[in-house]
Amino acid sequence: MGRLDPRTIRTDPGEARDQIAQWHELLNDVPFATAHGWDVREAIRAHVLASPYPILPVDVARKWFAHRRDRLARHTDPTPAADPDDVTTWRAELLGARHAVAAGTAAPSTHRQLTGGGPHPDVEARLRAIGSCIPPAVRAELARYRPARAAREAAVAAGQPDALSVACPWCHAAKGQPCRSRRVGLDGHARGNAPRETPHPSRVDLAAAALPRPTAA
Structure with a gap:
C-alpha cells in the first residue's frame, strides 16, 4: 500500500x-x-x-x-446431500455452503441453464406417433378458442394455401398474424381493428400465387 x-x-x-x-x-x-x-x-x-x-x-x-x-x-442454494429429516445436519450443510461462498473459498452455485440439446427420446417417439406436441383431441377442444388458427389448419389440411404465410395486402397484417376488420371512415382513416376468423380473399390469392407450381415430367 x-x-x-x-x-x-x-x-x-x-x-x-x-x-x-x-x-x-x-x-x-x-x-x-x-x-x-x-x-x-x-x-x-x-x-x-x-x-x-x-x-x-x-x-x-x-x-x-x-x-x-x-x-x-449469484448463489442459489444447492440441495444438501444430508437427510432432510435430520434438520440439524441439513441446515448445517446449507449454511456451510453459504459461508464458503461468502468467504471466497467456493464458487457460487448458479441455476443450471437450458441446453440446446434435442428432446428426450420418449418425447421424440411420442411426437412421431401423434405428429404434433398437441394431441388431436386437445387441438379440437382448443379450436373454439383459436378460430383463426383453426381455420388456418383446416385450410392446410384440405390442401388449400396457407394464407397467413404471406402478409395481407388489404389490412397489412404481418406474416403469421390474422387479418383485421378495418373499416374506412368518412375522414378517410381506418376504423376498427378486430381480428378476423378468415383471411381476406386477396391474401388467399397471394398465398396461392406463392405456392410452387408442379413441373412437367
Whole structure:
C-alpha cells in the first residue's frame, strides 16, 4: 500500500506500528486473496488510480463486502446431500455452503441453464406417433378458442394455401398474424381493428400465387 501511495507511509516506528495494528484490527475479516476473483492488492490499486484521496481501511472493507454481496446474490442454494429429516445436519450443510461462498473459498452455485440439446427420446417417439406436441383431441377442444388458427389448419389440411404465410395486402397484417376488420371512415382513416376468423380473399390469392407450381415430367 505504501509503495503505491507514498502518502500512507509512516516514517516514525511508533506511528507505523500503530498504523499496522489499526489496519489489522479493521481488516481482520477481509482475506488477502481468494481463488474466485478477490485480491486485496487489486482493490488497493483500483482505489489509488480512481481516487485523489489516501486509501483508508474502510475503502478496502467496502470493496470486499461489495464483492461478497455480489457472490451471495449469484448463489442459489444447492440441495444438501444430508437427510432432510435430520434438520440439524441439513441446515448445517446449507449454511456451510453459504459461508464458503461468502468467504471466497467456493464458487457460487448458479441455476443450471437450458441446453440446446434435442428432446428426450420418449418425447421424440411420442411426437412421431401423434405428429404434433398437441394431441388431436386437445387441438379440437382448443379450436373454439383459436378460430383463426383453426381455420388456418383446416385450410392446410384440405390442401388449400396457407394464407397467413404471406402478409395481407388489404389490412397489412404481418406474416403469421390474422387479418383485421378495418373499416374506412368518412375522414378517410381506418376504423376498427378486430381480428378476423378468415383471411381476406386477396391474401388467399397471394398465398396461392406463392405456392410452387408442379413441373412437367
